[in-house]
Amino acid sequence: MDKEQYLSVYRHSLAHVLAKAVIEIFGKGKVQYAIGPQIADGCYYDFILPRPLTQDDFEPIENKMREILKRKEDWTRKEVSKEEALEIFKDQKYKTELIKDLPDDEVITVYYTGDDYVDLCRGPHVDNSAELLNAAFKIKSASGAYWRGDEHNDMMQRIYLYAFPSKDELKAHLALVREAMERDHKKIGPKLDLFMFNDTAPGMPYWLPRGWKAYRALIKYWREVHDRNGYQEISAPVINNRKLWLISGHWAHYVNNMFIIPGSNGTFEDPDTMAAKPMNCPNAMLTYKRTIHSYKELPIRYNELDVIHRKEKSGQLNGLFRVQEFRQDDDHTFVAESQIEEEIDNILSIADEIYRTFGITYRAELSTRPDDFMGDIEVWNHAEDALRRILDKKYGKGGYEVNEGDGAFYGPKIDLQIKDALGREWQCGTVQLDFQLPHNFGLTYQDKDGRLEQPVVLHRAIFGSIERFMGILIENYKGAFPFWMSPYQVGIVPIKPEHNEYAKKVADALENAGIRVEADYADKNMNEKIKSFKNYKDPYILVIGDREVESGTVSVTVRGVKKQLHDVPYEKFTELAKTLNENRSQELISEM
Secondary structure: OOHHHHHHHHHHHHHHHHHHHHHHHHOHHHOEEOOOOEEOOEEEEEEEOOOOOOHHHHHHHHHHHHHHHHOOOEEEEEEEOHHHHHHHOOOOHHHHHHHHHOOOOOOEEEEEEOOOEEEEOOOOOOOEHHHHOOOEEEEEEEEEEEHHHOOOOOEEEEEEEEEEOOHHHHHHHHHHHHHHHHHOHHHHHHHOOOEEOOOOOOOOOEEOHHHHHHHHHHHHHHHHHHHHOOOEEOOOOOEEEHHHHHHHOHHHHOHHHOOEEOOOOOOOOOOOOEEEOOOOHHHHHHHHHOOOOEHHHOOEEEEEOOEEEOOOOHHHOEOOOEOOEEEEEEEEEEEOHHHHHHHHHHHHHHHHHHHHHOOOOEEEEEEOOOOOOOOOHHHHHHHHHHHHHHHHHHHOOOOOEEEOOOOEOOEOEEEEEEEOOOOOEEEEEEEEEEOHHHHHOOOOEEOOOOOEEOOEEEEEEEEEEHHHHHHHHHHHHOOOOOHHHOOOOEEEEEOOHHHHHHHHHHHHHHHHOOOOEEEOOOOOOHHHHHHHHHHOOOOEEEEEOHHHHHHOEEEEEEOOOOOOEEEEEHHHHHHHHHHHHHHOOOOOOOOO
16 A cells, blocks of 8 residues: 555544544534545545534544544444445435435445444545554644535535644644745735735735736736747737637637626527636637738737636635636747647746746646547647657656646646645646637638648646736745835835935935835834835835935845845945846845
8 A cells, every 4th residue: 555545544534533523522413424535634524513613622522533543443344235324324414315326236335433433435444443543633624614515505514634644744734834824825915915805806806006016027027028039919808799709619618617798688698698708719819810821920929918707616716826807928829730849849948937037846747638628539639649749858758747638628738837835736837739729710821832721829828827826926935025026125214304305316216227116204213114114025125314315325124134234325226226126036135
């Protein structure tokens, strides 16, 4: 048994112990227990209980679990018929529902832990509770969860349990959890006045002035990279008639995730029904189709940053990580088949450059044909073979993973999984190879002999959702962005009103050099001003008093450095700041 299998058995067995403990505490006839699967860091179990759980319940449940383990009870697996299973669980509403949904010829197994607890389960499990005596576990939380994830079903209480084979592993994980809480962008963002949400627009962030400055800095960098690499930025309507989505295939494959504006007769099938775009692809197809193209023009790269909308279930929304409105650093590149490999190689080079700027590492995945694919299988096979060759060349055979069945409905793709500061992976970048939409939209170009050929489209993004990428960066940096991306890069603190004139001169010099400056000219305590800028994590704070005015210098406080730098000529600091901005350095300079 490998480690993954061992953890699965270990955690799933502890879920049964958790359920048994809850039943013993609240009483057998007073608890309805549903399901208890293992998850990445432990397990959970869903219950209907006589009262809501609080944190005060956690320790008694944990202690009861330890008491149960010390009994060293045998675990007995038994195969039963459907009728026998229904009799065993006749008083358990949710187990009964699960059993009734099983095919009549299904092999049903139950597991007894001791003589007084039985659960419906495929297993496998431990043979005896003694195997779990050294188990390291801790209740994470209790929360509401709909039965079978359906909001129309009963609301249950879900108990989450951290579970690891050793105390050291649990301790390390809890430390990681604490670190994650400190980095949580949902807390840092509002605290630093970066963004907010309001229930009048669920999952649609408001970017506040400070956050929007950082956002714009990110976009500015993205534009510079793409302008240098021959991309042309476009913008297109956010709301489009359903006929566009019928042509593209989104109406058939993606309509449940779209925000629809019904037509004049109030139905979705009315000819004048509109929809907010969930993707930019169809607009890019029309942009290409507006004129006749020659093979000499290819590749044609249309990138865009339009707002897109995707309808999500409310329970799936998660700060900036899962939203309903966002911008995507999209691109649709039109190429001849012979240009595919060279163009994708160029795209991956751009991804390398951009991720390297943030110190981010990534790995590649090949996602293949999904069940609801559109088009001809032979075309799909051809496209997948092309992507395999590209990945083999760049990363070597075995240097990437294959994610079977996870391609887009119109083509296979390469997904770039980046790793954040906590070691979590996020699918941000993607390169999708598409032979289908060019066919649907009747796209062509003239080859060197004047014949009309169909181009291939490469859909690609590096950041993916910019909102999600911003959330990742906020957590990576704990809100202390690198200099070039900080909302305000320099805070200026004149000690007294008579220092304001010189402070304004310094601020003007920095702003003329392209530096984002905030200065507090109010007649108030110097330390109060400094504290405010520190709380906002400004990279540099310049303090100006009599000495600095007389000598034409500034005193510099560097974020994260206790020692203050004195007698720094303001012209020298301005040049330094300009260089840091241009080089997009990750580090601040503490010696000047």
